[in-house]
Amino acid sequence: MSTEYVNPLRDPRDKRLPRIAGPSGIVIFGVTGDLSRKKLMPAIYDLANRGLLPPGFALVGFARRDWDNEDFSKVVHDAVREHARTPFSEQVWRHLAEGFRFVQGSFGDDDAFDTLASTLADLDRVRGTGGNHAFYFSIPPNAFPVVLQQLRRSGLADPHGDEWRRVVIEKPFGHDLASAQELNTIVNDVFPKESVFRIDHYLGKETVQNLLALRFANQLYEPIWNANYVDHVQITMAEDIGIGGRAGYYDGIGAARDVIQNHLLQLMALTAMEEPVSFDPKNLRTEKIKVLSAVRLPADLGQATARGQYAGGWQGGQKVVGYLEEEGFSPTSKTETYAAVKLLVDNRRWAGVPFYLRTGKRLGKRVTEIAVIFKRAPHLPFARTDTEELGSNALVIRVQPDEGVTIRFGSKVPGPSMEVRDVNMDFSYGQSFTEASPEAYERLILDVLLGEPSLFPQDEEVELSWKILDPIERYWAKLNSQPEPYTAGTWGPASSDAMMARDGRVWRRP
Ligand SMILES: NC(=O)c1ccc[n+]([C@@H]2O[C@H](COP(=O)([O-])OP(=O)(O)OC[C@H]3O[C@@H](n4cnc5c(N)ncnc54)[C@H](OP(=O)(O)O)[C@@H]3O)[C@@H](O)[C@H]2O)c1
Structure with a gap:
């Protein structure tokens, strides 16, 4: 038996210390x-x-x-x-x-x-x-x-x-509903459900867990967190890198299966769910499952989805190749590197509020955020010219890399006129806390050892997420066409902007 060590970083008198894994x-x-x-x-x-x-x-x-x-x-x-x-x-x-x-x-x-x-x-x-x-x-x-x-x-x-x-x-846990169900059967045949920990590393991020604190520890947001005040929600995960040497994994999978099915639908569930009775894993899952079960796809998927594939261009001062020229890829691949979808949640809280989810590679910058965009004030008692630069109020949860929360609202521009313009109020982890956030994998590995399953999607959540994505994948496969090219370093294909424009909205430029 090896000798026990005393870690100098730990003060054993500190009762707030987290639980330590057992042997x-x-x-x-x-x-x-x-x-x-x-x-x-x-x-x-x-x-x-x-x-x-x-x-x-x-x-x-x-x-x-x-x-x-x-x-x-x-x-x-x-x-x-x-x-x-x-x-x-x-x-x-x-x-x-x-x-x-x-x-x-x-x-x-x-x-x-x-x-x-x-x-x-x-x-x-x-x-x-x-x-x-x-x-x-x-x-x-x-x-x-x-x-x-x-x-x-x-x-x-x-x-x-x-x-x-x-x-x-x-991840990936299956590539569609049928394969996920099959995999669940195989896994559960060997390990009981409570011994299976499916990683969605987004759930290990502090900023994602903070969504629960933001929504349920405060009085401020709950009264306006619904269809009466929220116009729509945008959930973005953008990467500035291309696919590099990961052809074997990515080709044939694509952006929607790689990111929307797991990370973005989990973020959406946490944003839209009701307050759980407690943070007990079962209660938390119950609320997420209710949201995923209430998701409805718009009838016309041609109008409510967009996909693209990056073409070559310049990024960070460097010339980069397009997806089809990447080493190891088929030059005729129809795999999308950008996907955007519009989803609706059929319940009282969210009736009529679209959730727009988008993800892509080789986009303008690396950023993940959840932006809750509020309705405009019903009446503006100002001259029209004074509010030309006033947008919609927004609450933006910055998941990564600049972790924090931004609230955007209108403010009077100093001076003799009543001009109102958007300003930002920021909370930043770096400025508010001295301790650095642990990596998602630290939290998740510790939770596995502790047997704490709250941050791991269960089989039903995974299957419901595939149920949402499968019709979109089938629709795209039936088109049998090349995804629309977009230039590396931009914000995706024109069809994605057009999807928003049809609803009278625009994507945020994070
Ligand atoms: N990389 C990421 O950031 C990331 C993120 C999310 C999820 N994932 C998932 O995590 C998994 C691992 O990703 P990765 O990027 O680390 O993949 P990787 O670099 O390709 O590594 C795969 C590993 O599997 C081993 N392996 C494959 N076939 C084997 C066999 N027949 N017998 C023994 N070992 C075998 C390889 O060992 P050898 O050295 O012997 O070939 C290697 O260690 C994948 O399922 C991926 O989808 C990865």
């Missing part, structure tokens, strides 16, 4: 991949550095590389040095690294899984992980079934006594 370990499948290197391994180190992992913690990497434990330790070390959020502490690192193991093998290899089982049993003995293990699937989705089968065959999916076994699944 446990994580097995990462696909540990050599991009996600593991940039996000998962650094997040595990950051949790250890914050004193939130137990002394009896272990990390096991599983991959095809011919590495031993020391090679693996060096890989984790380099990933942590490059990508961790908190400063490097030799003491924390040394203790953490004592619990590292590497198992070499491919997913079809029974022997490798038997070695994994004996490695975990050994860690239970020497490290004190207590038979509690989370299996993190950071692997291509087509490998999920074989790994699940292997976990069952080797007995790893079955806890004994008080032990727990959990499975963590990365």
Whole structure:
């Protein structure tokens, strides 16, 4: 048994400290991949550095590389040095690294899984992980079934006594409703529902959780958070990068499946839902499910959706190639890199209020935000010329990268006339709080170890989200046409602006 360490960053008298995970370990499948290197391994180190992992913690990497434990330790070390959020502490690192193991093998290899089982049993003995293990699937989705089968065959999916076994699944969870249902059946056949943690890393973001605080801890917003005062809602996730070397993953998937089906529909559900009875996972999900069940697609999908594909152009002073010229892509690919949809929520609170969701690559800048746009004042007792520069009031939740909240409203311009113009009032995390926000993966990995499922979409939410997207995907597939090109560095195809213009609205330029 390794010696217990005392983390110098923790003050044991501080009662506000978050819960610490109990004895446990994580097995990462696909540990050599991009996600593991940039996000998962650094997040595990950051949790250890914050004193939130137990002394009896272990990390096991599983991959095809011919590495031993020391090679693996060096890989984790380099990933942590490059990508961790908190400063490097030799003491924390040394203790953490004592619990590292590497198992070499491919997913079809029974022997490798038997070695994994004996490695975990050994860690239970020497490290004190207590038979509690989370299996993190950071692997291509087509490998999920074989790994699940292997976990069952080797007995790893079955806890004994008080032990727990959990499975963590990365997106994409299926590519339509039928495949998601099939996958849910396969997963639930091996792990019970409460042991399945589906990652939507947006839910791990502080700014997304703050939506709940903003809406339900304040009196200010609730009276106006409805169809009487809200004109429409715009939810945007824009990236300025292209697809780079991720052809295998992205081509055939596209922007709507990659982002709208999961991240944006989750943001929409949190924005539109009723106040939950409590933040108990079951109550929170009940409210999100009610919203997703109430979503209605407009009858004419040609008028209520838009899609595009980036063409070459200039971005950040550099010449960039278009999607069809990217390496590894079919030059005739019809995969969209931009998608916009208009959705309605058929309930009393939101009747007639459109929710516009858009996402794209190679757009003007990297930004994710939720903008609640309010109706104009019913009467303006000013000269028309004095309010020409007055827009609609708006509340903008800046999810990333400049985390915070902006309220836009009209204000008198100093001077002799009654000219009114839009101004912004800002809350910024950087200015209001001294502590930096943890990375989403820190929060989510800790919640997996704690068995706290609130921030993980459940099977019903995933299936309802596909139910919303499937008709749109079918409509686009039937068109069998090339998505409209848009120049890199702009804000998407003209058809998306036209979609808004038909409703007498415009997209925000974040
Ligand atoms: N990257 C992201 O930011 C991101 C974001 C959200 C979701 N995801 C999802 O997370 C997963 C991982 O993403 P990634 O970007 O890390 O992918 P990646 O870089 O392609 O890594 C895939 C990993 O799977 C392993 N693997 C594949 N087939 C295997 C087999 N038959 N036996 C053993 N190992 C095998 C690879 O190991 P080898 O080294 O042996 O090939 C590699 O470690 C994917 O499902 C992706 O959709 C990724």
